[in-house]
Amino acid sequence: MKKVLFGLLIVTCFAFSKGEPKIETYNYGQNGMELVARSKKGVIIVSTFNSKMTIRQDIARRLYDLYLANKLQSNKKVTVDGAEADVTGKCVIRKKNSLTAVDFYYEEVAWNTGLKEVYKNTLQQ
Template identity: 45%
Template sequence: MLKPTIISLLMASQLVFSQKKPATTYKYGYNGMELIVKNNKETIIVSTFNSKKAIKDEIALKIYDMYTKKLFVNGDLLTISGNEAKVIGKVSIRKKGNLVLLDFYYDEIQWKTGLVEAYED
């Protein structure tokens, strides 16, 4: 009698903890230049697309920092942790002379509150 009860409880707990919380989708985010840095070699412009206002500046700074440390290449899927959320997205690097354009496209935002938001076209 006790054995089937324990097995049932174990199976029920597996179902509860194995399900991933579904993402909420959003269609409208902020697009634009967030950071412009000029040094003696080049001008770097960091732009974000489909971003959220509360975290866009912090994420742009982290993208710039990662670029200066050569932590990614064009087309990489990045996961960037911020104070309020973790952001997953794709980076594009374009160079024209002394100009470097870093474009970051948000795909998913995992907020510290547990909310997950995914960008939907």
């Protein structure tokens, strides 16, 4: 009887274990200015491209915080840890006089549920 229960326990563990995350592609997203902030150095505008609607404000705020902490570099990939998902993308920083534009292009969204979404532009194919 113990062997049967132990075997059932093992089978249940394998059945409910987390496997590889499910990966999906998406070819739509929101583009636009998410945050405009004024500081002593000038105006900072955070824009996101190909973003997911539900997390775009949270990610923009965290990008702004990373920029203020000097942890962003232009034309580099960066991963932003959000409340609902972690987003990987390319960050482009442009400066002109007292205006700074921080543009973030979503490439990959890893949701806390285990789903992973990858942006795929269908126009380039």
